[in-house]
Amino acid sequence: MLRYTCKRILTGILSLFVLVTAAFFLTRMMPGSPFQTGNVTESVLESMEEEYGLNDPPVRQYQTYLGNLLKGDLGVSFKKPGVSVSEVIGRAWPATASLGALAILAAVVVGTCLGIWQASTKNRAVKGGIFFGTILGTGIPNFVIALLLMLCFGVKLKLLPIAGLKSAANYVLPVISLAVYPASVIARLMQNTFREEMSRDYVVLAKAKGLKWRRTAVTHILKNAWIPVLNYIGPAAAFLMTGSFVVESVFTIPGLGREFVNSIANRDYTLILGLTIFMGVTVIVINLLTDLLCACLDPRVRRAYR
Amino acid sequence: MKLLSVQDLSVQFHDRYEGQEAVSHVSFEVGPGEIVGVVGESGSGKSTGMHAILGLLPKKAEITCGSMMLEGEDITPPGPKGCGRQRKEYERKMETVRGNQIAMVFQDPLTYLNPTVKIGRQITETIRAHRKVSHAEAKERAVELLDMVGIRNSTRRMGQYPFELSGGMRQRVVIAIALACEPKLLIADEPTTALDVTVQGQILELLKKISVETGTALLYVSHDLGAVASLCRRVLVMQEGRLVEEGTVEDIFYEPKHPYTQKLLSQATGLLKLPKEQHAASILLKVEHVSKDYFDAGRLHKSEKTEAVHDVSLQIGRGETYGLVGESGCGKSTLAGMVTQMLEPTAGKISYMGDKTKLKYPVQMIFQDPYASLNPRMCVQDILEEPLLLNTSDSRGERVRKVKEMLHLVGLKEEDAKKFPRAFSGGQRQRIGIARALILEPELLVCDEPVSALDVSIQEQILCLLEEIQEKKKLSYFFISHDLNVVKRISRRMGVMYAGSLVEAGNTKDIYEDPWHPYTKALLSAVLVPDPFKARRKKGILHTEEKKMEIPLGRGCPFAPRCGYASDLCFAGKPQKYQYGEREIACFLYSEEHAGKRRSGLKMTSQI
Amino acid sequence: MRVKYRNKLFLSGILLLLLLTLLAVFVPAFSPYSHTGQNAEIQNTAMSLAHPFGTDKFGRDIFVRVWYGTRISLAVGIGSAMICGVAGIFFGSIAGLAGGKTDLVLMRAADVIDAIPSLLYVILITLVMGANVGSILLGICISGWIDLARIVRGEVQRLKTREFCTAARLAGAGAGRILLRHLLPNAAGPVIVNLTFMIPKAIFTEAFLSFVGVGISAPVASLGTLIQDARSQMQVYPSQMLFPILVLCILILSMNFIGAGLEQSVRQIEEG
Secondary structure (H helix, E strand, O other), X not given: OHHHHHHHHHHHXXXXXXXXXXXXXXXXXXXXXXXXXXXXOHHHHHHHHHHOOOOOOHHHHHHHHHHHHHXXXXXXXXXXXXXXXXXXXXXXXXXXXXXHHHXXXXXXXXXXXXXXXXXXXXXXXXXXXXXXXXXXXXXXOHHHXXXXXXXXXXXXXXXXXXXXXXXXXXXXXXXXXXHHHHHHHHHHHHHHHHHHHHOOHHHHHHHHOOOOHHHHHHHHHHHHHHHHHHHHHHHHHXXXXXXXXXXXXXXXXXXXXXXXXXXXXXXXXXXXXXXXXXXXXXXXXXXXXXXXXXXXXXXXXXXXOO | OOOEEEEEEEXXXXXXXXXXXXEEEEEEEEOOOOEEEEEOOOOXXXXXXXXXXXXXXXXXXXXXXXXXXXXXXXXXXXXXXXXXXXXXXXXXXXXXXXXXXXXXXXXXXXXXXXXXXXXXXXXHHHHHHHOOOOHHHHHHXXXXXXXXXXXXXXXXXXXOOHHHOOHHHHHHHHHHHHHOOOXXXXXXXXXXXXXXXXXXXXXXXXXXXHHHHHOOEEEXXXXXXXXXXXXXXXXEEEEOOEEEEEEEHXXXXXXXXXXXXXXXXXXXXXXXXXXXOOOOXXXXXXXXXXXXXXXXOOOOOOOOEEEEEXXXXXXXXXXXXXXXXXXXXXXXXXXXXXXXXXXXOOEEEEEEOOOOOOOOOOXXXXXOOOOOOOOOOOOHHHHHHHHXXXXXXXXXXXXXXXXHHHHHHOOOOHHHHHOOXXXXXXXXXXXXXXXXXXXXXXXXXEEEOOOOOOOHHHHHHHHHHHHXXXXXXXXXXXXXXXXXXXXXXXXXXXXXXXXXXXXXXXXXXXHHHOOOOHHHHHHHHHOOOOOHHHHHHXXXXXXXXXXXXXXXXXXXXOOHHHOOOXXXXXXXXXXXXXXXXXXXXXXXXXXXXXXXXXXXXXXXXOOO | OHHHHHHHHHXXXXXXXXXXXXXXXXXXXXOOOOOOOOOHHHOOOOOOOOOOOOEOOOOOEHHHHHHHHXXXXXXXXXXXXXXXXXXXXXXXXXXXXXXXXXXXXXXHHHHHHHOOOHHHHHHHHHHHHOOOHHHHHHHHHHHHHHHHXXXXXXXXXXXXXXXXXXHHHHOOOOHHHHHHHHHHHHHHHHHHHHHHHHHHHHHHHHHHHHHHOOOOOOXXXXXXXXXXXXXXXXXXXXXXXXXXXXXXHHHHHHHHHHHHHHHHHHHHHHHO
């Protein structure tokens, strides 16, 4: 287990490094200077570039950036004078994180229940209904769901608020639009693995032992069927992170996603870079944690990973 | 009073075509403490019937049963027309019966244990399902159970996962689970089929001991007549779902009445006959001091060396069959790989004296698993044609002609060339495998357990076919098997392999009549003869707990940890090969320096 | 009974996809309007015979623009599936066949690349290389091949120890022949299923980027751009937004239907 943990952490750190490097050089290669807004003279432009260190050779810039990064300093925004990237992130992440956590929770609970229901029911209508529901859920893009929900419940029916994050009711629509896709994926995963595990021999042995069906399902089948679902939480976190781009801009929520979209529109390179790195790190860490959790639950994972 | 009585049990699967039943109108009884054997070929419905008693069959199975009584308690399953409430009631009743009054042991202990749950937990949950005990008490009982089934270090084993145990140990764990609540009846469904011979003997003895000591009745399902003969008092013979004969073990084995029972018995004894005379003219293959090491790949530093084959020498003559016997994991398949040049030996030399120019790989091979050895996406014509395409410049017509010829030789029809492998039975697939190996006309054929996946009746057919072809084509076989009966049936000379070393070699007949090496003795004593008197008289030699075969590097005789005759010497150094006439043996008991002066001219016999 | 139902799923997916493809190919080619042509006289008109989906705020025909956008979606989807398919099968088979250190290095590299969310790659690359189909394809393919490569590697590893592969090697077959004739045909099921599911994912990514404003930009029409354009007038002219949404959903769903149908039939074949 220790060996496995070390190896996974090492891979994680390598991923981080690749991400930082790629993101840094890609943002340097982006066309146009951040200070070109039309009414700036050549000399002012040059002095500003000088001040921000943009005239240094790229490798030197990269070294400075890495050094600052290790100290936790992500630099300052090009477009918002005097505002550091860390401040922007610090202000924006609670909204995104709370939405994401709620959405993951909803997706796992709903997805698991639907999957188990679909796998264990004999009712053909329920089976078919959940099946088509999950296909629809994976098929409709999240921004479409967000727009349709907004049109339906916010604009036409005026049941729920459609902007900001002031009250609990504000959370309903964004969380739904974020959770539909991962919930459908989890339901399908759960259904597949649950059905597969139900046909395994050890279930027969559990039955032959005289265990009650419910107990077998919980202690034996669910334990094994949960592992792929747990594994999916990493990718789901990545998905929610990007899903927050649209959901936050549709529902005008001041979160990371909206900051990202705005920074792209403004060509605020340090902010893009900082946000990319922050999101990448979050996803890598979540991935790492779920992997370790899986290895903890399933001894076979540890064995297979060299 | 009878313990279990089953009246008129039938099982039908929905997906089978109408009228054919997996089990039809079977009635039998089991007395308290009685050991009853259920015998039949695969597909005879014996396991299905046993699963039906406990209600373990999947939903698509339709069970009808006149009555099923367990000590006067009615446990008749509801018929196919039974309504939901009856079914629920039955399930509730069975929950108290399963594992508590009737327990079951299955064929493959690996798939029947949950891979992600520690074995201690898998035992205690059975206890806690039926008895109101605390966790600690259940744990205590589990330790007791593990001790009872012969697992040492039981406290440590409780915290291990199934994959950390060897096959025999897993089966012992499953038996411990079955015994957890002291059931009155234990159903064992082919419990030894997936295990090695020596382990098989131990498990059988364990079952017998348990039945005698605890008074548990045992329903023993097996295709192996030898096991049934050694264990059971009464036997039920099943054929195609029907119970064709029932009687005491003596009646069944000495005076079988039903033609099917007679056929089964004659097949089982048929394997005991000796091979036809073979004349080895000149040497075809010479294996000299061959070793093969595996390095644990992937670890970039600290490479761990494991020795799969250690210093093996043997010779195979033209037109001869050389048999090689050993348990799973002893390195016999690695040796086969080196003989076919699929693997490179780390040390030693393999020289093939036949025609090496014609083919890239002059030694061809027949494989164990007829279901994995044929590519399911290729038709028979393509499968047989591939070697010709790659090695000869035959025209299309020529190839088709050769394929037809080959199909004819192995007893298949010409029309079969267009079919895909899934259209054939196991025996037929093995024939296709033989045809593929023969189509390039090799002089030496490696047969890696070619019949171990087949029913006894099919085994005999395939062995006959191999002999027939050998006679026609003057082929040599290097025949590998874990089944001593099969090797005895087909080979004139043989070798016994243990943990990568060849421990004994010589004429098959001599070795069978007078085994010298302690391991060969153990192996032979584990062979079960389908004869109740002989089988009961036989005592297993190997009583020590079997462990995963650990191959000590460099030092010591590999068999020493399990050997009853081991001395300090055996742990200190590896015995050399000592030659007495045609017999070769690697054991200090036969060495001149260590066991007294002995001239090689003298007629030797077993020293133990 | 169940077989029929499953085939229905697959068939309906294929039919829908065929219909959409035909419309996407022929409508922009034969329509009297172009997807960029503006006309100030017919701004924001409702559905009519001349303009089946109406016109937008610049008087552009939405019908043509929607089908033009479908073209882009299809190109991105199928293009990325093809590139990722080739790369995934290539690296997967190398890792699976070679084993040992090659396998270790390749799979670790894949782990490192895969740990970073793929949308971040796409966004960074479109920012650098400009918003066009090529850079979106490149961005999707940087990490898109990894899932497939893992599947192929697993299948190759599982199958290469099978006895029929040893038999083929004994017959003198080289690595190429074994791969093409013995390994890949037997791994086809899961590979095809994975590829079909890759297409809707790529289509979604493209639409998503265009919607956010990073993807394909005006005046070229992509379904995502169309939806974004119509968003500002959502309360007044919801139909301008609903038509591209409808087409996008049907497109992705049809691919999902095909994938689900294939998945089920593959499983059915495996179960016998």
